[in-house]
Amino acid sequence: MEWFEIGHIDDIPLRGARCVMTPQGKIAIFRTADNEVHAIEDMCPHKKGPLSQGIVHDASVTCPLHNWVISLETGQARGADEGSVKTFPLRVENGMIFMLLGEEALVAAE
Amino acid sequence: MTQKLVIIGNGMAPGRMLEHLFETDPNAYEVTIFNAEPRVNYNRLNLSYVLAGEKTYEDIITHSDDWYAEHGITLHKGAKVSQIERDAKTVTSENGITASYDKLVIATGSSPFIIPVPGHELPGVMVYRDLDDVEKMMEVSKGKGKAVVIGGGLLGLEAAAGLKEQGMDVTVLHLMPTLMERQLDPAAAYLLERAIEQRGIKVMTKANTHAILGVDKVEAVKLDDGTILDADIVVMAVGIRPSTQLAKEIGLDVGRGILVDDVMRTSDPDIYALGECVEHRNMVYGLVAPLYEMGKVLADHLTGGAAEYAGSVTNTKLKVSGINLFSGGDFAEGDDREEIVLRDAVAGVYKRLILKDNRIIGIVLYGETSDGAWFFDMLKKGTDISEMRETLIFGQAYQGGSPLDPTAAVAALPDDADICDCNGVCKSQIVDAIKGKGLTTFDEVKAHTKASNSCGTCAGLVQQVMQLTLGDAFNADAITPMCGCTDLGHNEVRHLIVTKGLKSIPAVMQELEWKTSCGCAKCRPALNYYLVCDFPDEYADDYQSRFINERVHANIQKDGTYSVVPRMWGGVTSSDELRAIADVVDKFKIPTVKVTGGQRIDMLGIKKEDLPYVWADLGKAGFVSGHAYAKGLRTVKTCVGTDWCRFGTQDSTGLGIKLEKFMWGSWTPAKVKLAVSGCPRNCAEATCKDIGVVCVDSGYEIHFAGAAGLEIKGTEVLCRVKTEEEAMEYIVALTQMYREQAHYLERIYKWAKRIGYDEIRKAIVDDAAKRAAYYDRFVFSQKFAQVDPWSERVSGKDKHEFNPMATVGFPQAAE
Numbered sequence: 001m002e003w004f005e006i007g008h009i010d011d012i013p014l015r016g017a018r019c020v021m022t023p024q025g026k027i028a029i030f031r032t033a034d035n036e037v038h039a040i041e042d043m044c045p046h047k048k049g050p051l052s053q054g055i056v057h058d059a060s061v062t063c064p065l066h067n068w069v070i071s072l073e074t075g076q077a078r079g080a081d082e083g084s085v086k087t088f089p090l091r092v093e094n095g096m097i098f099m100l101l102g103e104e105a106l107v108a109a110e
Numbered sequence: 111m112t113q114k115l116v117i118i119g120n121g122m123a124p125g126r127m128l129e130h131l132f133e134t135d136p137n138a139y140e141v142t143i144f145n146a147e148p149r150v151n152y153n154r155l156n157l158s159y160v161l162a163g164e165k166t167y168e169d170i171i172t173h174s175d176d177w178y179a180e181h182g183i184t185l186h187k188g189a190k191v192s193q194i195e196r197d198a199k200t201v202t203s204e205n206g207i208t209a210s211y212d213k214l215v216i217a218t219g220s221s222p223f224i225i226p227v228p229g230h231e232l233p234g235v236m237v238y239r240d241l242d243d244v245e246k247m248m249e250v251s252k253g254k255g256k257a258v259v260i261g262g263g264l265l266g267l268e269a270a271a272g273l274k275e276q277g278m279d280v281t282v283l284h285l286m287p288t289l290m291e292r293q294l295d296p297a298a299a300y301l302l303e304r305a306i307e308q309r310g311i312k313v314m315t316k317a318n319t320h321a322i323l324g325v326d327k328v329e330a331v332k333l334d335d336g337t338i339l340d341a342d343i344v345v346m347a348v349g350i351r352p353s354t355q356l357a358k359e360i361g362l363d364v365g366r367g368i369l370v371d372d373v374m375r376t377s378d379p380d381i382y383a384l385g386e387c388v389e390h391r392n393m394v395y396g397l398v399a400p401l402y403e404m405g406k407v408l409a410d411h412l413t414g415g416a417a418e419y420a421g422s423v424t425n426t427k428l429k430v431s432g433i434n435l436f437s438g439g440d441f442a443e444g445d446d447r448e449e450i451v452l453r454d455a456v457a458g459v460y461k462r463l464i465l466k467d468n469r470i471i472g473i474v475l476y477g478e479t480s481d482g483a484w485f486f487d488m489l490k491k492g493t494d495i496s497e498m499r500e501t502l503i504f505g506q507a508y509q510g511g512s513p514l515d516p517t518a519a520v521a522a523l524p525d526d527a528d529i530c531d532c533n534g535v536c537k538s539q540i541v542d543a544i545k546g547k548g549l550t551t552f553d554e555v556k557a558h559t560k561a562s563n564s565c566g567t568c569a570g571l572v573q574q575v576m577q578l579t580l581g582d583a584f585n586a587d588a589i590t591p592m593c594g595c596t597d598l599g600h601n602e603v604r605h606l607i608v609t610k611g612l613k614s615i616p617a618v619m620q621e622l623e624w625k626t627s628c629g630c631a632k633c634r635p636a637l638n639y640y641l642v643c644d645f646p647d648e649y650a651d652d653y654q655s656r657f658i659n660e661r662v663h664a665n666i667q668k669d670g671t672y673s674v675v676p677r678m679w680g681g682v683t684s685s686d687e688l689r690a691i692a693d694v695v696d697k698f699k700i701p702t703v704k705v706t707g708g709q710r711i712d713m714l715g716i717k718k719e720d721l722p723y724v725w726a727d728l729g730k731a732g733f734v735s736g737h738a739y740a741k742g743l744r745t746v747k748t749c750v751g752t753d754w755c756r757f758g759t760q761d762s763t764g765l766g767i768k769l770e771k772f773m774w775g776s777w778t779p780a781k782v783k784l785a786v787s788g789c790p791r792n793c794a795e796a797t798c799k800d801i802g803v804v805c806v807d808s809g810y811e812i813h814f815a816g817a818a819g820l821e822i823k824g825t826e827v828l829c830r831v832k833t834e835e836e837a838m839e840y841i842v843a844l845t846q847m848y849r850e851q852a853h854y855l856e857r858i859y860k861w862a863k864r865i866g867y868d869e870i871r872k873a874i875v876d877d878a879a880k881r882a883a884y885y886d887r888f889v890f891s892q893k894f895a896q897v898d899p900w901s902e903r904v905s906g907k908d909k910h911e912f913n914p915m916a917t918v919g920f921p922q923a924a925e
Contacts, residue, residue: 050666
């Protein structure tokens with residue numbers, strides 16, 4: 001496991017998202033209205049929609065393709081839909097965001 | 111034997127620590143304090159009252175000279191420590207005083223952060239930290255002139271309020287979109303901004319300082335967007351950083367602050383640190399409560415106790431008189447969390463509690479904060495609130511009452527507030543008619559008052575007025591709410607936005623008592639559209655409340671790539687344009703090129719990162735965005751008309767191009783597609799469009815409310831006109847009426863059916879004044895809408911949308 005610096009919190013618009021490219025694929029980094037940051041796989045469990053492109057509300061994002069609502073904290077689909085995406089731990093220090101990438105990511109990179 | 115305790119710094123943290131120390135064992139230590147400020151200990155939190163002229167320095171002293179004497183403390187005022195000898199265990203000040211210690215406490219606090227913009231060293235640029243700063247400000251301001259405060263956080267706002275009290279003309283600049291964003295959610299920040307502005311302080315958010323201008327002294331502040339604000343003084347209140355210089359020089363472990371363990375011990379076992387200069391478990395604190403808690407722990411430790419500091423949960427209060435706000439804990443949302451929100455639009459109250467496992471974990475209170483301490487106490491103690499959950503939000507004194515009334519927003523409207531704009535019926539007329547004539551049904555009220563008798567958008571409001579007047583005697587047809595965040599329907603929300611002059615999403619959510627703090631993907635795009643439509647000049651479009659297509663100005667496809675449709679006015683193109691498209695297709699290896707139903711060329715499968723480059727190349731060939739992604743004017747389809755066609759009766763191509771050039775860029779409730787056919791053979795298929803024109807020998811037949819999608823419906827005829835100019839005026843006026851009345855995502859045919867075709871004909875055809883007013887409002891809003899979004903993005907706008915934030919974890923990056 002390793003922490004990677006991925007950028008400053010102000011690089012992400014409030015209630016918005018940016019992507020980080022990793023050996024595990026695209027990871028979406030969200031910033032909520034309350035200035036919390038969350039990282040999840042950028043792929044909706046429904047039809048692989050890019051969640052980073054959705055509308056962010058509360059600690060959730062609504063997928064741009066078919067309006068599934070995914071929790072940014074747990075990665076679980078909310079409401080009647082069932083499915084989940086991976087989440088990744090983040091740490092913020094002085095506004096800089098660090099993401100913990102698992103060993104599988106690093107192994108996959110070799 | 112009495113040990114020697116030396117303290118560097120005489121702020122609030124060591125002051126409180128000493129109080130505890132003397133309480134436990136007054137004789138344990140012989141205490142010496144070095145204070146860089148030439149004063150005794152005062153309550154820094156109350157500086158804002160001094161600046162506001164509500165208190166004097168004497169009022170805020172916590173420990174007087176007598177107190178130091180009484181406890182046998184040697185206080186060196188105005189003595190800044192410059193040296194510490196760890197081996198010899200001595201400290202020496204700049205003015206040559208040396209003292210030896212057994213235990214040393216560093217409490218150097220923090221210093222204000224100065225943004226290193228050009229001009230930051232000019233006289234007149236100041237910070238807001240200690241009494242000297244306050245005296246300097248009061249000296250310079252002397253009740254007149256202009257002040258610019260940089261930073262809309264706690265300190266900045268307190269400084270601004272103080273300077274305003276001193277009589278200055280004050281502007282607050284804040285980098286973020288909302289004030290105090292670390293402590294408040296957007297709803298509370300909206301109320302705060304309103305209250306600050308009501309005091310005559312100007313607030314500019316999203317304002318990034320570019321430079322401070324002036325020759326010998328401050329003269330103005332220049333922002334990134336080029337705005338220049340005159341200023342006699344500039345106060346920087348953007349944050350603090352721990353003062354760790356001294357600790358660093360003597361080799362203590364320092365991170366962001368001086369690193370301490372749970373008994374406030376630094377990496378030297380005889381040196382302790384506390385207050386704003388320390389970093390404990392990755393946290394640095396800038397509020398008073400944690401400093402007091404640290405002081406208590408350190409006092410206990412120094413007198414042989416076993417207390418440990420486990421970090422603090424903090425809360426914030428703004429000390430500007432007349433503004434009540436309180437926030438504490440963690441107020442982010444999540445699905446293991448629930449929230450209770452109480453809004454009272456009339457009283458300007460917003461309360462939000464965030465619960466997790468039946469315990470309060472976060473609190474935001476605005477307007478009414480008397481229960482802040484009670485809530486915060488339960489938060490710290492982890493009190494289980496399930497027993498009082500239903501009534502919790504009403505506070506400690508709550509003794510029972512009725513559930514919230516969904517008609518409160520209507521109840522709050524004054525008697526002379528217009529309910530029905532079409533027929534000029536105000537609230538009291540409806541109330542009087544109900545009471546005077548004994549009306550009980552909606553139809554009766556409509557018949558007697560004429561309210562809701564025309565466009566019908568106020569039906570919900572009229573029913574709510576009836577509900578209020580008749581109580582349980584009235585049973586309205588249920589209003590369909592916009593979404594789960596409100597009980598109000600689209601009509602009511604649209605109407606109240608205009609009546610109450612609500613000009614931002616947080617304003618709408620607060621004043622209309624939204625049940626969630628941040629809305630959802632259903633209501634936010636709708637509100638954003640309503641505000642863009644109603645206040646084209648004043649409303650700042652909220653891109654984060656738009657669907658992705660409108661945010662990046664392209665159409666998202668099932669695989670996450672995008673499609674791009676350049677505008678081809680009236681469906682007419684040229685060899686140069688086609689060549690440019692062909693070149694773009696080759697250069698970016700665009701997999702599919704397709705002719706659309708609206709006579710345009712669609713390029714599909716473009717990677718998001720490539721979009722700005724694709725647009726740059728298209729822009730060079732003269733293309734602008736075709737808005738194929740927008741809830742807005744899409745395409746005007748035409749046939750070749752009199753230019754070529756042997757049956758053509760008018761220049762249908764020319765009219766189509768004119769309409770498109772006039773109307774492009776406008777946002778509408780749902781997509782709008784037009785067509786102009788040159789003769790009744792109707793090759794442009796104008797009779798199934800949102801708005802269509804069929805040219806005839808004697809002029810132009812205008813059609814509307816067609817559909818050829820989910821439903822198939824031929825158009826209705828609006829009227830016939832003689833000239834092109836008239837055709838333009840009628841079509842534009844009709845579009846504006848639709849823009850102002852329809853529900854978000856409601857196509858023209860649905861809107862027209864809902865309010866009645868004759869209502870539309872009455873407004874657009876029969877009433878020349880109304881038609882002209884609609885036309886003028888459309889023209890006005892176009893001034894702000896007709897900006898090519900593609901060229902804006904080629905020049906760098908919203909750059910973050912198109913690039914990944916970082917690339918990490920790959921072998922070379924992992925080195």
